[in-house]
Amino acid sequence: MNLPDYQFLSAPLWLLTTLHVLTLTLHFVAMNFLLGGVIIVLHAGVRKRWNDPTLLKFVRLFPAAMAATVTLGVAPLLFLQLVYPRQVYSAAIVSGWFWLNVITVVIIAYYALYRAALKGERTGKIGLPALVLALVGLLYVSIVYSSVFSMAEKPNLIHDLYAKDQSGRIFNPAAGDYILRWLHMVLGAVTVGGFFVGMLGRNEPSTYQTGKQYFVVGMVLASMAGMAYLLSLLPILAAFMKTPAIWALTVAILLSLGSLHFFFKKNFCASGMMLFVSMLGMVYTRHVVRVLKLAGQFEPSSLRVAPQWGPFVMFLTCFVVALGVVAYMLRLFFGASRSAT
Amino acid sequence: MNYPFWDAPIGYGVLMGAIAVLHVFVSHFAIGGGLYLVVTEHRARRRNDELTLGFLEKLSKFFVLVTLVFGALSGVGIWFIIGLLNPTATEALIHNYVWGWATEWTFFVVEITSALIYYYGWKRMTAAAHLAVGWIYFIFAWLSLVIINGIITFMLTPGTWLATGNFWDGFFNPTYWPSLVMRTGICIMLAGLYALVVAARHEADEFKARTVRDTTTWGILGLLITVGAQYWYWKAIPAAITTKAVQLMPTPIHALRYSVWLAAAIGVLLVLGRVMARRLPVAVAGLLMVFGLAWFGAFESFRESIRKPYIITGYIYGNGVEVARTDRYKKDGYLAEIVYRTGNEGADLFMHACRSCHTLDGYKPLKSAFNGTDRAFIAAIVRGTHLLKGNMPPFLGTAVEADRIAEYLYQRIDHRPLDEICRQEGLDLGKTAYDLRCGKCHVVGGYKDASKSFAGLSPDDLSGLLDNSALLGEGMPEYTGNAAERAALVAYLQTLGTQVKK
Numbered sequence: 001m002n003l004p005d006y007q008f009l010s011a012p013l014w015l016l017t018t019l020h021v022l023t024l025t026l027h028f029v030a031m032n033f034l035l036g037g038v039i040i041v042l043h044a045g046v047r048k049r050w051n052d053p054t055l056l057k058f059v060r061l062f063p064a065a066m067a068a069t070v071t072l073g074v075a076p077l078l079f080l081q082l083v084y085p086r087q088v089y090s091a092a093i094v095s096g097w098f099w100l101n102v103i104t105v106v107i108i109a110y111y112a113l114y115r116a117a118l119k120g121e122r123t124g125k126i127g128l129p130a131l132v133l134a135l136v137g138l139l140y141v142s143i144v145y146s147s148v149f150s151m152a153e154k155p156n157l158i159h160d161l162y163a164k165d166q167s168g169r170i171f172n173p174a175a176g177d178y179i180l181r182w183l184h185m186v187l188g189a190v191t192v193g194g195f196f197v198g199m200l201g202r203n204e205p206s207t208y209q210t211g212k213q214y215f216v217v218g219m220v221l222a223s224m225a226g227m228a229y230l231l232s233l234l235p236i237l238a239a240f241m242k243t244p245a246i247w248a249l250t251v252a253i254l255l256s257l258g259s260l261h262f263f264f265k266k267n268f269c270a271s272g273m274m275l276f277v278s279m280l281g282m283v284y285t286r287h288v289v290r291v292l293k294l295a296g297q298f299e300p301s302s303l304r305v306a307p308q309w310g311p312f313v314m315f316l317t318c319f320v321v322a323l324g325v326v327a328y329m330l331r332l333f334f335g336a337s338r339s340a341t
Numbered sequence: 342m343n344y345p346f347w348d349a350p351i352g353y354g355v356l357m358g359a360i361a362v363l364h365v366f367v368s369h370f371a372i373g374g375g376l377y378l379v380v381t382e383h384r385a386r387r388r389n390d391e392l393t394l395g396f397l398e399k400l401s402k403f404f405v406l407v408t409l410v411f412g413a414l415s416g417v418g419i420w421f422i423i424g425l426l427n428p429t430a431t432e433a434l435i436h437n438y439v440w441g442w443a444t445e446w447t448f449f450v451v452e453i454t455s456a457l458i459y460y461y462g463w464k465r466m467t468a469a470a471h472l473a474v475g476w477i478y479f480i481f482a483w484l485s486l487v488i489i490n491g492i493i494t495f496m497l498t499p500g501t502w503l504a505t506g507n508f509w510d511g512f513f514n515p516t517y518w519p520s521l522v523m524r525t526g527i528c529i530m531l532a533g534l535y536a537l538v539v540a541a542r543h544e545a546d547e548f549k550a551r552t553v554r555d556t557t558t559w560g561i562l563g564l565l566i567t568v569g570a571q572y573w574y575w576k577a578i579p580a581a582i583t584t585k586a587v588q589l590m591p592t593p594i595h596a597l598r599y600s601v602w603l604a605a606a607i608g609v610l611l612v613l614g615r616v617m618a619r620r621l622p623v624a625v626a627g628l629l630m631v632f633g634l635a636w637f638g639a640f641e642s643f644r645e646s647i648r649k650p651y652i653i654t655g656y657i658y659g660n661g662v663e664v665a666r667t668d669r670y671k672k673d674g675y676l677a678e679i680v681y682r683t684g685n686e687g688a689d690l691f692m693h694a695c696r697s698c699h700t701l702d703g704y705k706p707l708k709s710a711f712n713g714t715d716r717a718f719i720a721a722i723v724r725g726t727h728l729l730k731g732n733m734p735p736f737l738g739t740a741v742e743a744d745r746i747a748e749y750l751y752q753r754i755d756h757r758p759l760d761e762i763c764r765q766e767g768l769d770l771g772k773t774a775y776d777l778r779c780g781k782c783h784v785v786g787g788y789k790d791a792s793k794s795f796a797g798l799s800p801d802d803l804s805g806l807l808d809n810s811a812l813l814g815e816g817m818p819e820y821t822g823n824a825a826e827r828a829a830l831v832a833y834l835q836t837l838g839t840q841v842k843k
Contacts, residue, residue, distance in 0.1 A: 003656060003665040004506030006433035010440060019443075064457055067409055071453050074417065075446050081424070081431075082439050089344055089428035090681065096347045096425050103418035110410045158345065162681045166348040166692070168425070311440035311508050315447065322447040325477060326454050332470040333458045 009083065010308040013300055016079050021287055024076035025280045028188075030068035035142070035186065036193020037062065038113075038135045040214050045128060052210075054201035059120045059131070062113040070106065083300050084290075090158050091151035096168020098144045109137030139186070146182040147172035153293040180229035187225055188279075191218030195259070195275060199268045208266075215263055219256060226282075236292045245288035252281030342661065344428040345681040346692040352704020353426045353697055358645070360422050362638045364415035369637075370535050371408035371452075372482040373528030377536055377559060378404065378459070379475030386468050392548045398463045400539050405460045407535075409453060427697065429661040430496075430652045437511065438492050445488040451481040486524055494520045496653050497644065498578060503655050516577045523570035527637070530563025530607075532556075534626075534633045537614065541626035545619050553618035560611045560629070568604050571640075578647070582654070586647050589788045590732050596643035603636040650727075650734040658734035660697040670737035687749030690742050694723075698733075701753055711750055713759035713777065713826075718818050720747035722781060725816030729781050730788045760825045771833025774826050782816070785837060795838030803831045803838075 009016060041055050081088050092099040116130040151157060151172045161170050172178065191214070198211025233240060240246060255278035262271035291300065349356065378397055385393035423431045435442070455478035462471050491512035495502065502511030536556040543549040575583065575597075586593050610629050614621050652659050662670065670678065679689050699705045711719050723743040727735035736743060755762050763773050775785075783791045795803060806813070807820040807827060822830065 003503060004437075005665070006436045008436060010436065067413070067453050067457060070413060070417065071446075071450055074449065075443065077420075078435070078439065078442055078446065082435050085428065085432040085435065086343055089424050089431070092421075093345045093347045093425055093428065096349060100418075100421055100425060103414055103421055106417075107410060107414045110414065111406075114406065114410070159681060162345040163683055166346060166683060166688075168347045168349055308440055308508050311444075315440045315443045318444045318447040322451045322481075325451050325481070329451075329455055329458050329474055329477060332466060332474065333462055 005304075008304040008306040010306065011312055012305055012307065013083070013303070016083055017287065020076050020079035020083075021280065021283050023072065023079065025276070025283045027069065027072040027076055028279055028283065029192070029276065030065055030072050032189040032192035033196050034062060034065040034069050034189075035135075035138050036189035036191065036214075036218070037065065037196065038131055038138065038193075039186075039190055040193045040197055040210075041126065042128075042131055042135060044210065045126060045131075052201075052204075052207060054197065054204055054207040056120050056124065056126065057200060058197065059126055060117045062134070063110070063117050066110050066113050070110075083303070084152065084294075084298070087152040087155065087294065087298065088149070090155070090162075091148045091172075093168060094151065094158055094161050094170050095144070095148050095172065098171055099148060099168075102141050102144055105137045105140050109134040109141075112137065142185065143182055146178040146185070147175075149290075150174065150178035150181070153177075153290055155294075155297050176232065180225055180232055184222055184225035184229055187218055187222035188282075190214055191222050192275065192279075194218050195263060195268075195271065198263060199272070202266060202268065212263065216260065219260065223253070223256075233289065236289070236295075239292050239295070240289065243288050243292070245285045248281040248288075249285045252278040252285070255281070342429075342675065342678040342693055343680050344661075346689075346696065347425050348692060348696065350700070350703065352700050354645075355704050357422060357426060358638070358642065360415060360418050361645075362634070362641050364412070364419055365641060366531070366634050366637050367407055367412035368416060369486075369524065369528045370531040371404075371412045372479070372486055372525075373530070373532030373559075373563065374400075374404050374408065374535055375456075375475070375479040375482050376529065377532035377556075379472060379479055381555070382475060383472060386472070393552070396539070396543070396548075396552060400536060401460050401463070403535075403539060405456055409456055413449075413453065427652055427657075427659075427661055429663065430657045433653060433657060434492060434496075437506075437508065438495075440508070441488050441492055441512065445485050448481045448485040448488065452478060452485060455481065483525070483528075486528070487521065490521045490524060491517055493644075497582075497648050499654055499656060515579065516574055519570050519574035519577045523567055523574050526563050526566030526568075526570055528563070530560050530567055531633060533558070533560030533563060533611070534607075534629050537621070537626040537629060538623070541621045541623045547619075549621070550619035553621045554615055557611045557615040557618070561608065561615075564604060564608055564611065571600070571604075582647060585732060589730050590646065590649060592731075593643045593647035593649075596639045596646065600636055600639040600643060603632055603639060607632045607636060649732045660694060660734055662694075662734060662737060667737055671739075674739040674742050675737070676742060685749075687745045687752075690738065690746045691749045694736060694738065694746060707750060708754050710777075710781075712755040713757065713762050713822075714754070715821050716744070716747045716751045718778070718821055719750050720744050721811075721816065721818030723747055725782075725818075728816040730784055758823045758826060760823075760829070765829075766825075767829060768833055768836060770826065770829035771831075771836075774822060774830040775833050775837075778818075778820065778822065778830065792837040792841045795834045796841045798835070798838055800831050800835060803834045806834075807831070 037058050041058055044052065044055055112130040112134040116127040116134065119125065119127040119130070151161075151174070154174070154177070157172075157174060161173075164170075194211050194214025194216075196211070198208050198215055201207025201211055230237070255274040259271040259274035259278065262268075262274065378401055381393065382397050384390075385397065455474050458466075459471065459474045459478055462474060466474070491514070494516040495511045495514050498515040499511050500514040501507075502514065533556045536559070537553065540549060540552040540556055543552070607629060610625060610632065614625055614629070617625075648654055648659075650658055651664075652661070655664060657663055662675075666678070675690055675693060676686060679693055682689055683692075695707065699707045701708050711722075720740075720743045722729070723736050723746050724740065725736075726733040759774055759777065760766060760770050763770065765773055779791070783789045785792060798806070804827065807830070810817050811819040820827070
C-alpha cells in the first residue's frame with residue numbers, strides 16, 4: 001500500500017543534534033542547580049547550618065528549579081527519541097515499570113520541594129524530611145535515566161534481557177556501563193550547586209566560602225569520576241580519540257578550570273559562562289560516545305532526511321518569541337522586585 | 342514489530358486511560374483556569390474588590406500546585422506511557438510531528454514561567470504588569486492546545502495526509518476545528534468547576550453568592566460550547582467511521598451516551614449551584630468535579646475507542662501492525678518482522694497480535710473467551726478477527742502463525758467441557774455455548790444477528806447446521822463442542838428461531 005513512510009528525519013541530522021545538545025545542556029544547568037542544591041542544603045543541615053539565609057533562599061527557589069528542570073528536559077528527550085527511537089523505547093520497555101515510575105517519583109519529589117519551600121517561607125526553617133524525600137526521588141530518576149540510556153546503547157543486551165523477562169521489571173544489570181557516568185553527573189551537580197551557592201551568597205563571606213568548598217571539591221571528585229568513566233570506555237577509546245569530541249572534552253576541562261579561576265575572583269558572569277560552555281562540551285562528548293557505542297549496529301546518518309522547513313520555521317519563530325516573552329516577564333518581575341525594595 | 346513488547350499485568354487500555362483522563366482533566370483546567378484568573382482579576386481591580394483579589398490569590402496557589410506539578414508531569418507521563426504501549430505509533434507521530442511538539446514545548450516554557458511569575462507576583466508586581474503576565478499565561482496555554490489538538494485529532498482523522506504525507510494536511514484534519522472549539526469549551530467549563538471548589542469553602546455571605554454566580558456562569562457557558570461543538574465533532578468524523586461504530590462498536594457509543602447524560606447532570610448541578618449560590622455546599626462542588634472527571638473519562642473513552650481498529654486511522658492498527666506492510670505480513674508472516682524474541686514463538690505472536698488490547702485473565706480477557714474450546718476453534722477465530730464484533734484489527738500473519746497463537750492460548754485455558762466449567766445445563770448452557778461459539782460474531786438483536794435463519798428449523802436441522810458450520814460463510818469455525826454442549830446449543834438456537842417467528 002502506498003502510504004507515507006514515517007522513517008525519516010524532518011531536519012538535517014546536524015541540526016537535530018545541535019538542538020539536542022543545546023537543550024540537554026540547558027536541562028543539566030537547571031537539574032544541577034536543583035540536585036546539587038538539595039545535596040548541599042542537606043549536607044549543610046547535617047553540619048548544623050540550617051539558619052543560613054542563603055540556604056533558605058535556595059530552598060525557596062527549588063520548586064522553580066524543578067519546573068525548569070522538567071520543562072527543559074522535554075525538548076532533549078524529544079530530539080533524542082526522534083533520532084534513536086528504536087534504541088530508547090526498547091530499553092525503556094525492558095525497564096518499563098522503573099521508567100514509568102519516574103513520573104510518579106518526580107510528582108512526589110516536586111510536591112516535597114513545594115512543601116519545603118512553603119515551610120521555609122512560613123517558619124524560616126527548612127523541612128528536612130521533605131528535602132530528603134525530594135533527594136531520594138531525584139536520585140531515583142537520575143539512576144533510572146542513566147541505566148535506561150546506557151542500555152539503549154547496547155541492542156544485544158536489550159535482546160538478551162527481553163528474552164529472559166518481558167514484564168518490564170528489569171533494571172539494567174550492566175552497572176559498570178553507567179555507574180561512573182552517573183556518579184560523575186551527581187558530583188557535577190554538586191559542583192554547579194556550589195557555584196550557585198557561592199554566587200547567591202557572594203555578599204555573605206561564610207556562604208561564599210561554603211559555595212567555594214562545594215565548587216572545588218565537587219569539581220575534583222567529578223573530574224576523577226569522569227576520568228574513570230573515560231577509561232572504562234576502553235573498547236571505543238581509540239575511536240573516540242579520533243573524533244572532534246576529544247577536543248571538545250579538552251576545551252571543556254580547561255574551561256572548568258577557568259571557571260574556578262573566575263569564581264575565586266568573584267567574577268560570576270565569566271565563571272558561569274565558562275561553566276556553561278564546559279557543560280556544552282561534555283554533553284557533546286556524551287553524544288559522540290553514544291554514536292561510537294552504537295557504531296556498526298545503528299548509524300543515525302543512514303536515516304532518510306526529508307526536511308519539514310515550514311513547520312521548522314514555525315518552531316524557530318515561536319522559540320524566539322518565547323525567549324523574548326520570558327525575558328519581558330522576568331524584567332517585569334525583577335523590575336518590580338527592585339522597585340519594591 | 343521493531344520493539345520489545347511490555348507484558349504488563351494491567352490492560353493497556355486501563356493504564357493509558359488512567360493517566361490520560363487525569364491529565365486532560367487538569368491540563369484543560371490549566372488553560373481555562375488561566376483565563377478565569379486574569380478576567381476575574383481584571384474585573385476585581387476595576388471594582389477595587391480586595392475580597393475577590395484575595396480569593397484569586399488563594400485560587401492561584403491551588404492552580405499552580407495542581408497544574409504545574411500534576412498537570413505538567415502527567416503530560417510527560419502520557420508521552421512515557423505511549424512510548425511503552427505503542428512505540429511504533431509514537432515513533433510515527435514523533436517523526437511526522439516533531440516540530441509540532443517542539444513548538445508546543447516553546448509555549449510550555451512560557452506557560453510555566455508565566456504561571457510562576459503570576460503566582461509569586463501578587464504582592465510584588467504592579468496591577469498592570471500582573472495582568473499582562475496573566476494574559477500571557479492564558480494565550481500561551483491556549484496556544485499549546487492549538488498545537489496538541491492537531492496531533493490528537495490527526496490520530497482519528499488523518500484526512501488527506503494518508504495520500505500526501507504533508508505535515509499541514511494531517512494537522513488541519515477534518516476534526517481539527519470542532520475539536521479545538523470543543524476543548525476550548527471544556528477549558529472554560531472546568532475553570533468554573535475548579536473555582537467552585539475554592540468558592541464553596543468560603544463562609545455564606547454576599548461575596549460567596551457573587552463568586553458562585555460568576556463561576557457557575559463560566560461552567561454553564563463552557564458546557565454549552567462543549568455540547569454544541571461535540572455534536573459538530575461527531576458530524577465531522579467521516580461517516581465510514583461513525584456508521585461502523587453505531588453498527589458494531591458498543592464501547593464508543595455507550596461512552597458517547599454517558600457523556601451526554603453526564604453533561605446534563607453537570608448542567609443541572611450548575612443551575613442548582615447558581616440558585617443556592619450563597620449556601621452552596623462543598624459537596625455539590627465536589628460532585629461537580631466528579632461528574633466533570635467522569636464526563637472527560639467518557640469522552641476520552643469515546644475518542645480512543647472509536648478509532649478502532651486503528652491507533653492512527655488507516656495507517657497503524659491498535660496492535661502496532663502497520664497498514665503499509667500488509668502485503669509483507671501476508672507473504673512472510675509476523676514472525677519474520679518481530680525483532681525482539683522471547684524464544685517462544687506463540688508468546689511472541691500473541692503479544693504482538695493480541696496483547697495490546699487483551700490480557701489472559703484481566704482486561705478484555707481471552708482465557709474466559711476460549712475456556713472449553715479447542716485449538717481449531719481458537720485458530721479460526723484468530724484468522725477471522727476482522728469479522729468479529731467490536732471492529733478488531735485483521736490478523737495478517739500466516740495460517741501457521743494463527744495456529745501457533747491458538748496453541749499458546751490453548752495451553753492456558755480450561756480444557757474441561759463447557760458444561761463442567763460453567764456447571765449449567767439446558768437453555769442456560771445453550772446460551773453460554775452460543776456466546777462462546779457464535780456470539781463473537783453474531784449478536785442476538787444486534788450485529789450480524791443470525792436468529793432469523795434458525796426460524797422453523799428442527800433440532801436435527803440445527804444439528805446439521807453445526808456439522809457444516811465451517812461451510813456456512815467466510816471465517817465460520819468448525820463446530821467442535823461435545824454432545825451435552827451441542828444439545829444445549831441446538832435447544833437455544835431453536836428458541837432464538839421461535840422468538841423470531843413470534
